[in-house]
Amino acid sequence: MSRPIYEVRGVSKRYGNVQALSNLNFHIGAGEVVGLLGDNGAGKSTLIKMMSGIVRPDDGEVLVDGARAVVSSRRDSEHIGIETIYQDTALVDTMSIVRNIFMGREIANRWGFLNHRLMREIATEVLRSGIHISGIDSPDKEVGDLSGGQKQAVAIARAVYFKRRILLLDEPTSALSVRETEAVLNYIKQLRAENVSSVLVTHNLYHAYQVCDRFVVMSHGQKVYDVAKADTSIEELTRHVVLT
Amino acid sequence: MVGADERLPIRPDGSSGTAPNNSFADWVRGFRRTTDASILVVFVVIQIVCIAAALIMPTSFRYLSGPNISVMLQAIPSLGIVALGVGVLMIAGEFDLSVGTAATFVSVVAAMLMNDMSISVWIASAVAIVLGTLIGALNGLITLQFAMPSFIVTLGGLLFWHGMTFLVHGAQSIGFRPDPVFQFVFGGSLGLVGTSFLWLILCCVGFHMMLQHHRLGNQIFAVGGNRDAATAIGISPRKIKVIAFSIAGAMAAFSGIINATRVNSINPAQGQGVELQAIAACVIGGVALTGGRGGILGIFLGAALIYTIQDVLLLMRAPGFYLDIFVGALIVIAVIFNQVAGNWFRR
Numbered sequence: 001m002s003r004p005i006y007e008v009r010g011v012s013k014r015y016g017n018v019q020a021l022s023n024l025n026f027h028i029g030a031g032e033v034v035g036l037l038g039d040n041g042a043g044k045s046t047l048i049k050m051m052s053g054i055v056r057p058d059d060g061e062v063l064v065d066g067a068r069a070v071v072s073s074r075r076d077s078e079h080i081g082i083e084t085i086y087q088d089t090a091l092v093d094t095m096s097i098v099r100n101i102f103m104g105r106e107i108a109n110r111w112g113f114l115n116h117r118l119m120r121e122i123a124t125e126v127l128r129s130g131i132h133i134s135g136i137d138s139p140d141k142e143v144g145d146l147s148g149g150q151k152q153a154v155a156i157a158r159a160v161y162f163k164r165r166i167l168l169l170d171e172p173t174s175a176l177s178v179r180e181t182e183a184v185l186n187y188i189k190q191l192r193a194e195n196v197s198s199v200l201v202t203h204n205l206y207h208a209y210q211v212c213d214r215f216v217v218m219s220h221g222q223k224v225y226d227v228a229k230a231d232t233s234i235e236e237l238t239r240h241v242v243l244t
Numbered sequence: 245m246v247g248a249d250e251r252l253p254i255r256p257d258g259s260s261g262t263a264p265n266n267s268f269a270d271w272v273r274g275f276r277r278t279t280d281a282s283i284l285v286v287f288v289v290i291q292i293v294c295i296a297a298a299l300i301m302p303t304s305f306r307y308l309s310g311p312n313i314s315v316m317l318q319a320i321p322s323l324g325i326v327a328l329g330v331g332v333l334m335i336a337g338e339f340d341l342s343v344g345t346a347a348t349f350v351s352v353v354a355a356m357l358m359n360d361m362s363i364s365v366w367i368a369s370a371v372a373i374v375l376g377t378l379i380g381a382l383n384g385l386i387t388l389q390f391a392m393p394s395f396i397v398t399l400g401g402l403l404f405w406h407g408m409t410f411l412v413h414g415a416q417s418i419g420f421r422p423d424p425v426f427q428f429v430f431g432g433s434l435g436l437v438g439t440s441f442l443w444l445i446l447c448c449v450g451f452h453m454m455l456q457h458h459r460l461g462n463q464i465f466a467v468g469g470n471r472d473a474a475t476a477i478g479i480s481p482r483k484i485k486v487i488a489f490s491i492a493g494a495m496a497a498f499s500g501i502i503n504a505t506r507v508n509s510i511n512p513a514q515g516q517g518v519e520l521q522a523i524a525a526c527v528i529g530g531v532a533l534t535g536g537r538g539g540i541l542g543i544f545l546g547a548a549l550i551y552t553i554q555d556v557l558l559l560m561r562a563p564g565f566y567l568d569i570f571v572g573a574l575i576v577i578a579v580i581f582n583q584v585a586g587n588w589f590r591r
Contacts, residue, residue, distance in 0.1 A: 094536035099466075103462065103474070104477040104478050106462050114462065
């Protein structure tokens with residue numbers, strides 16, 4: 001197997017007397033979709049937060065493309081090309097889709113004035129070519145008027161446009177309808193074809209099984225199972241999630 | 245980052261991104277849902293009623309007389325300029341209750357520099373505006389450093405700068421007598437229109453450009469609309485909010501200088517109550533108390549509406565407390581209108 005694009009080795013994190021992560025090894029390959037599974041409190045969210053730079057590990061090291069790296073802020077993880085899609089997506093309801101897509105990364109001239117025309121064209125293109133969730137007819141729509149699935153679509157479209165290498169999806173489908181969930185899962189598959197890696201945190205093993213190439217099951221801050229899709233089945237995964 | 249843009253098709257109608265949509269009807273639909281739209285309707289209706297009344301009773305209701313128009317256009321900027329700064333800060337999700345007393349403080353300092361140290365009014369006014377900006381920045385730094393509600397921090401500021409004015413100068417009025425050029429530029433008039441009104445218009449245009457067409461404005465809306473989202477995407481709420489606080493302070497100082505130039509003296513006791521009028525103008529103009537929503541046209545019309553009501557009551561020789569009754573009711577009605585009608589418009 002080729003070298004992982006992102007790897008953590010022996011990371012630990014304590015909150016008071018709760019050991020959220022203990023001596024965890026985890027890696028992501030290029031264009032790989034990893035399903036991160038486990039019961040509540042297994043440490044999945046802590047791992048995601050650590051990878052996105054919001055939480056600093058107490059111990060252990062991070063390797064990006066095989067080289068040691070320090071990820072201690074959102075800026076650092078953004079620089080590596082990591083984007084996190086949360087259940088409550090990082091969108092501003094009172095702003096339009098265009099403004100949300102380019103929030104903090106506006107296209108502007110040298111005096112900082114916005115190039116509305118270019119941003120709008122790109123947003124239109126991104127919405128059309130990307131995830132096809134019905135109902136978004138104009139990039140000027142206010143995000144607050146969108147459904148949960150449409151919001152996820154905008155957040156993912158934003159991550160894709162800015163050429164992220166790794167998407168961290170923390171329970172992205174828990175608030176979505178069945179159809180919207182399908183669309184998001186399909187989108188993850190499309191992105192894999194474009195060599196974008198994803199880490200999908202979910203409670204729904206069927207969703208995970210549908211899109212993931214590899215599964216990592218966590219329990220009590222440790223990795224208890226790490227298996228390629230070809231070598232396992234839903235039944236076996238269920239057993240590991242439930243019994244560990 | 246934007247390497248793909250050359251490949252993107254240019255829309256055949258060549259529509260610009262600044263217009264929300266392609267046709268005029270779409271533009272109207274887009275505008276109707278902005279916060280500015282409802283206040284514009286209310287403002288136009290009230291103006292039509294006032295103008296009709298003035299035409300029917302030209303002698304008893306002198307709304308359209310030259311002196312009345314002139315006085316009104318001079319009164320609007322003193323509130324309007326403060327309200328612009330306060331409005332931008334509210335969009336960023338914070339309040340500043342200290343703008344009124346801080347404005348008085350910095351203009352008293354400017355007057356003292358002129359009177360006691362013979363410093364030019366231009367320099368003294370520049371010092372006042374820099375001082376106002378720093379006071380705003382200080383409010384912001386305290387608010388964010390200690391994660392406090394800006395309401396409390398600036399309530400402290402309100403009292404603090406009120407007291408400081410009396411400490412540095414005392415209770416008596418202080419003269420503010422600029423040279424004729426300064427007097428004309430900031431307190432003169434061209435026909436019925438005062439130069440201060442032109443400054444307000446200029447500020448409105450500048451602020452509109454900043455909010456709608458500049459990166460900073462986009463980030464102000466983002467931070468005020470959803471602070472966590474802005475942080476997650478890499479915008480620093482601390483930086484943006486301190487800038488917004490500084491803008492509010494600078495605009496307060498500017499209005500302090502405009503006021504001082506208009507009446508050529510400063511009463512150290514003045515300024516209290518301005519902060520609430522400024523918030524009232526913003527709220528009437530559709531700025532959300534929760535941040536993230538608002539527009540410059542609305543803020544301007546909000547300030548203009550307050551003075552229109554005041555003017556009408558004066559023309560009808562109504563006692564002053566009627567103003568409080570009307571403005572008070574207007575604030576509540578405006579918020580209800582923006583909540584209920586705003587949601588309905590968006591369907």
